[in-house]
Amino acid sequence: MMKQLTPPLSEKQVRQLKVGDVVSITGQMVTARDKAYARAIELLRAGKMLPLYLRGGIVYHSGPLAIKNKSGWNILSAGPTTSARLDSMQAEFIERTGVRALVGKGGMSENIADALTRLGCVYLAFTGGAGVLAGQAIKDVQKIYWRDLGDAEALWVLRVQDFGPLIVAVDTFGNNLYARKIRLMKANDDSGSRRNDRQRNGRHRHP
Amino acid sequence: MLSEAEFRGAIVEMLRRAATALPKDVIEALEKCEQRERDKIAKLQFECMLKNLKLAKKLNAPICQDTGVPIFFVKLGNGVKLDFDLVAGIRKAVREATLSIPLRANLVDPLSRVNTKTNVGDGMPAVHTELTQGKRLQIDLLVKGAGAENWSRLYMLRPSEGELIERAVLLTIGEARGQPCPPTIVGVGIGGAAEVACLLAKKALLRPIDEPNKDRQLASLEHRFVLAANELGIGPMGLGGKTTVLGVHIEKAPCHTASLPVAINLQCWAARRASAKLVGDRMRIEVP
Numbered sequence: 414m415m416k417q418l419t420p421p422l423s424e425k426q427v428r429q430l431k432v433g434d435v436v437s438i439t440g441q442m443v444t445a446r447d448k449a450y451a452r453a454i455e456l457l458r459a460g461k462m463l464p465l466y467l468r469g470g471i472v473y474h475s476g477p478l479a480i481k482n483k484s485g486w487n488i489l490s491a492g493p494t495t496s497a498r499l500d501s502m503q504a505e506f507i508e509r510t511g512v513r514a515l516v517g518k519g520g521m522s523e524n525i526a527d528a529l530t531r532l533g534c535v536y537l538a539f540t541g542g543a544g545v546l547a548g549q550a551i552k553d554v555q556k557i558y559w560r561d562l563g564d565a566e567a568l569w570v571l572r573v574q575d576f577g578p579l580i581v582a583v584d585t586f587g588n589n590l591y592a593r594k595i596r597l598m599k600a601n602d603d604s605g606s607r608r609n610d611r612q613r614n615g616r617h618r619h620p
Numbered sequence: 621m622l623s624e625a626e627f628r629g630a631i632v633e634m635l636r637r638a639a640t641a642l643p644k645d646v647i648e649a650l651e652k653c654e655q656r657e658r659d660k661i662a663k664l665q666f667e668c669m670l671k672n673l674k675l676a677k678k679l680n681a682p683i684c685q686d687t688g689v690p691i692f693f694v695k696l697g698n699g700v701k702l703d704f705d706l707v708a709g710i711r712k713a714v715r716e717a718t719l720s721i722p723l724r725a726n727l728v729d730p731l732s733r734v735n736t737k738t739n740v741g742d743g744m745p746a747v748h749t750e751l752t753q754g755k756r757l758q759i760d761l762l763v764k765g766a767g768a769e770n771w772s773r774l775y776m777l778r779p780s781e782g783e784l785i786e787r788a789v790l791l792t793i794g795e796a797r798g799q800p801c802p803p804t805i806v807g808v809g810i811g812g813a814a815e816v817a818c819l820l821a822k823k824a825l826l827r828p829i830d831e832p833n834k835d836r837q838l839a840s841l842e843h844r845f846v847l848a849a850n851e852l853g854i855g856p857m858g859l860g861g862k863t864t865v866l867g868v869h870i871e872k873a874p875c876h877t878a879s880l881p882v883a884i885n886l887q888c889w890a891a892r893r894a895s896a897k898l899v900g901d902r903m904r905i906e907v908p
Contacts, residue, residue: 540668
């Protein structure tokens with residue numbers, strides 16, 4: 414049975430979720446990605462306000478594809494984007510905004526997953542590439558802020574119904590579905606003799 | 621003679637079909653993988669993918685909101701007469717398709733990050749042209765989203781390190797984990813020179829999944845890499861499972877005796893591509 418999440422979410426509510434739980438969202442969800450994250454952090458650091466209140470809210474890593482017609486915005490495709498691109502800003506963003514759930518795809522690095530435990534926030538995975546399926550659950554575009562960043566990078570305030578299935582992929586107990594050990598990675602750690610090659614090749618590790 | 625309007629119309633239609641439907645071989649591969657998975661979450665990922673494909677078709681909507689950047693491969697025979705600029709025609713078609721389908725405007729200046737708003741800019745979309753003999757004109761289109769393209773790798777191995785090719789491929793897949801939207805198709809270019817290997821890796825993605833390399837040695841490497849990649853357990857969307865790749869496609873070219881370039885290019889499960897060729901004075905779209 415799919416558990417329904419209706420924001421605003423309390424810390425207690427999200428701390429009950431466990432990896433592997435399948436949930437869906439009904440209510441408000443706000444998109445944000447690279448540029449919006451950077452601007453939000455900049456504003457909050459300067460003690461300024463965001464155009465909307467995110468405490469207890471749900472942020473969706475997505476840049477929707479939509480067309481505007483007479484009756485408003487029509488979402489064509491709005492699946493999740495790669496969450497890990499936001500890793501360097503994630504913890505500060507959650508801390509300063511007070512969001513309780515992130516929706517994205519592909520996971521995040523382990524130190525960010527640890528920060529979620531501390532901050533009381535969960536990571537929910539939606540199937541990447543399933544843009545039309547996601548779009549069908551978006552019932553209304555309530556507002557778009559920061560369109561000057563480009564439509565894909567703006568803050569889309571969405572009203573969604575039964576948005577899912579979402580997999581709880583990082584919970585507040587330190588569990589992270591993406592962190593399972595991969596055999597190859599272990600084997601690679603043993604190849605100390607290749608250290609010089611690795612340095613030569615810069616960021617790309619030598620196989 | 622092929623008219624510019626006919627050509628441009630065909631390119632727009634290729635872009636539309638590629639954005640909204642997957643080739644048959646990809647759909648069949650996804651269905652087969654769904655059957656094979658036992659894990660509940662992995663199965664659910666495949667169910668969502670397949671449901672999304674049906675919805676995209678029904679609503680004529682782009683499968684994924686990242687409609688990518690289009691990469692064109694053109695084979696042009698010396699017997700084909702054209703009275704228009706082929707590359708300019710492709711650029712116009714991309715501009716038109718961006719508005720009419722619509723496609724998301726993804727192309728930005730690499731430094732200022734200002735969006736061109738048309739998916740067209742200096743040197744993009746890329747049109748890789750191969751000049752051949754005869755009256756042949758073939759256009760192949762790959763749609764590349766950033767999630768998968770960002771994990772492209774080039775390794776300049778030492779000639780004595782042939783056994784490291786497999787590790788290079790597995791390391792790329794292993795580091796990327798869930799980010800390129802697995803199960804991916806893995807294009808591998810071996811040899812040539814740095815840019816030749818990269819192009820081979822990308823071209824390898826044009827080959828249907830059910831079609832192994834005609835070279836038996838490469839076909840057996842492809843088979844081995846698929847088994848090894850699926851042993852990693854990354855699974856669909858990185859959430860764990862038996863299916864990490866849909867296929868591994870390898871292409872090779874001779875290289876300098878002192879070099880061993882290996883390039884890797886990943887394509888997401890929404891492996892969008894299209895093909896068309898000139899028949900008489902019209903373009904016939906064959907995939908999807």
